Amino acid sequence: IVCVYLIFTGFHGSGPGLVADRIPDCSLSNPCYPGVPCSNYADGVRCGPCPLGLTGNGTHCVDIDECKLVKPCFPGSRCVNTEPGYTCDPCPMGYSGDRVRGLGLERASTHQQVCTDIDECDDGRNGGCVPNSICINTQGSFHCGSCQDGYSGNQTTGCRLLHTCPNGLRNPCHANAFCVVQRNGDISCTCNVGWAGDGYICGPDTDIDSVPDEDNCRFTPNSGQEDVDKNGVGDQCDEDADGDGVTNMQDNCWLIANSMQVNSDEDSFGDACDNCPYLINNDQKDTDDNGAGDACDTDMDGDGIPNILDNCPQIPNPPQTDIDSDGVGDPCDSCPYVSNPSQSDIDSDLVGDIYGHQDTRDNCPNVPNSSQQDSDRDGQGDECDEDDDNDGVPDYVAPGPDNCRLVANPAQQDHDSDGVGDVCEGDFDNDQIVDHIDVCPENAQVTTTDFRAYQTVVLDPEGDAQTDPHWVVLNQGMEIVQTMNSDPGLAVGYIAFNGVDFEGTFHVNTVTDDDYAGFIFGYQDSSSFYVVMWKQTEQAYWQATPFRAVAQPGLQLKAVKSSSGPGERLRNALWNTGDTEDQVKLLWKDQQNKGWNDKTSYRWQLIHRPPVGYIRVKLFEGSEKVADSGIIIDTTMRGGRLGVFCFSQENIIWSNLRYRCNDTIPADFVAYREKRDAQH
Structure with missing residues (x-):
């Protein structure tokens, strides 16, 4: 474009005649935009084109927005318009390429920014995936898959050659299973998360x-x-589980056919399934499991002594022993040596309030031992007892160590010289359950995962905004269902643990509501426990007193140490994501901020080692790990009981529950400690 600027002059008198004015040139009056060439012509001056990156008539030029008109940058890279020209930010993470600059539309159109995907899997480190696993490259990223052919394991346990186990023996397990080496050197197989079977198939x-x-x-x-x-359709996914023509949601006996829905006492259970059909008892508790609910059973513990005469009506106590003569029998007395007929236990720790502190009943008051295990029943816990079986052979010091620490064997016979005494070979705690299927092979009191006996702990006992949780225990205590949209509450097992591995499958079996579900560990009382909890969506709690609480989506781990105990302060502190002074400390939150999906199964794995404060939580969807807390160190609770947690969410299933006593310090903690010590 050539712009011509002409200046014409008139004539004026000068003396006796007319003289033509001089035609101006660029040196006298340059009307062009800075940087635009100016040319003299007989009839005036002419301005050249605007500089690259600008548009106009040569005298007036304005910037061209190449970013808006052409979009020269790679998608995901920011385009910055300059005056003149443009600049592209560096390629996004996961891509490589040059940072591009230019002037003008033609340049922007013909020299687009090119970003090439980086193949993270081809970096010599397999993208950071565990060795011998499959690294899958994607545009701008990558993810770690299953083990390569000929290897077994996963991204958590690692991928090992199929033919060897950690102890070097041949691996007989399925490709999607891993070896477990027992204390006697035997091998068992366990399927990986997302797979099921006996480990061999x-x-x-x-x-x-x-x-x-x-x-x-x-x-x-x-x-x-x-x-x-x-x-042929399981109860959990059958809309009419009992086949009586009434759907489960409307059925007052969803597991027993009762098409007429007769309900004489008008509680939540129809007569067909109500263990007290003429007396309201929504808890349906049946202590002696004889089919008659405690509310209408004249001998609820089945010990032959009528409730009205029984000093322990819910725990068998035929001798009716009562050492402190407070009218409460010893088996059910929360303070058996101190008179406390009211049996008050405000903090739900199973120790009567009259004691004041747990230390008064602690069999190792100076050593953490939440399990309170006392194998020889001498009043001194195993953790602080130098001879756990009281056979005269010290556990760990000369002339020990005792080759059967929990079973009396003063002769220390060991015919195969494997370091394990004959009397405890294959069954270390002598509980008649072989070690490889015993969930606590060093505790004769705990043999299988079983939550059939549990304590309900209500965390907001005041008011009636919501009902209390309603728990249904299935599969011999290895599955729990919570059916109500309830106040915050816990179902807590009665077994206390020191070190423990705890895992289970979490599933919300509905498309309604979006609130909290999770599990607890290290439970000591209703004011002291750890909770892993998961909210689906962001939401402010509907009761803003005593303070406003906002829940964010995402898995989180909290240490509860409440100065007030159950009530509205603890309720709002649990709902709120973050720390709440004197109530809750947030130890970890998944930075993905992703809530759980409806009708989707997730598998959690917890490792807790109270002596060193080690906590680690992993979450799987199918066989894929979707969250990992990494190593968390916290010693707020030194062990305790296990259970499940809900808050305002109904139809939660905790399935395939498993716990196992384990005091072995994980290998990653050893590396963590060495790195920490080196830094200090």
Whole structure:
């Protein structure tokens, strides 16, 4: 474009005649935009084109926005318009390429920024995935997959050659299973998360309930495979589980056919399934499991002594022993040596309030031992007893160590010289359960995972904004269902643990509501426990007193140490994401800020080692790990009881529950401690 600027002059008199004015040139009056060439012509001056990156007539030029008109930068890279020209930010993470600058539309159109995907899997480190696993490159990123052919394991346990186990012996396990080396050197096999079977044969397990996908509820956990109406569809996914024509949501006996829905006492249970059909008892508690609910059973513990005469009506006590003569029998007395007929236990720690502190009953008051294990029943806990079986052979010091620490064997006979005495070979605690299936092979009181006996702890006992939780225990205590949209509450098992591995499958079996569910560990009382909890969406709690609480989506780990105990302050502190002074400390939150999905199964794995404060939580969806807390160090609670947690969310399933005593310090903690010590 050539712009011509002409200046014409008139004539004026000068003396006796007319003289033409001089035509101006660029040196006298340059009307062009800075940087634009100016040319003289007979009839005036002419301005050249605007500089690159600008547009106009040569006298007036304005910037061209190449970013808006052409978009020269790679998607995901910011385009910055300059005056003149443009600049592209560096390529996004996961891509490589040059940072581009230019002037003008032609340049922007013909020299677009090019960003090439980086193949993280080809970096010599397999992208950071565990060795011998599959690294899958994606545009701008990558993810770690399963083990390569010929290897077994996962991204958590590592990938090992199929033919060897950690002890060097041949690996007999399935490709999707891993070896477990027992204390006597024997090998057992366990299927990986997302697979189910005996470890020697493993099949896909979509709902992670320990039953392969041929189960009667493929997408809903039902580890016990219950099917009341025998129609081939499991109760957990059958809309009419008992086949009586009334859907579960409307059925007052959803597991027993009762099409007429007769309900004489008008509680939550129809007569067909009500263990006290003429007396309201929504808890349906039946201590002696004789079919008659405690509310209408004249001998609820079945010990032959009528309730009205029984000093322990809910715990068998035929001798009616009562050392402190307070009218409460010793087996059920929270303070058996101090008179406390009211049995007050405000903090739900199973120790009467009259004692004041747990230390008064601690069998190792100077050593953390939440399990209170006392194998020889001498009043001194194993953790501080130098001879746990009282056989005269010290546990760990000369002339020990005792080759059967929990079973009396003064002769120390060991015919195969493997370091394990003959009397405890294969069954270390002599509880008649072989070690490889014993969940606590060094505690004769704990043999299998079982939550059939549990304590309900209500965390907001005041008011009636919501009901209390309603728990249903299935599959011999290895599955729990919570049916109500309830106040915050816990179902806590009675077994206390020191070091423990605790895992289970979490599933919200509804598309309504979006609130909290999770599990607890290290429970000591209703004011002291750890909770792993998960909210689906962001939401402010509807009661803003005593303070406003806002829940954010995402998995989180909290240490509860409440100065007030159950009530509105603890309730709002649990709902709120973050720390609340004198109530809750947030130890970790998944930075993905992702809530749980409806009708989706997730598998959690917890490792807790109280002596060193080690905590680690992992979460899987199918066989893929979707969250990992990493190593968390906290000593707020030195062990305790296990259970499940809910808050305002109904239809929660905790399936395929498993716990195992384990005091072994994880290898990653050793590396963590060495690194920490080196830094200090």
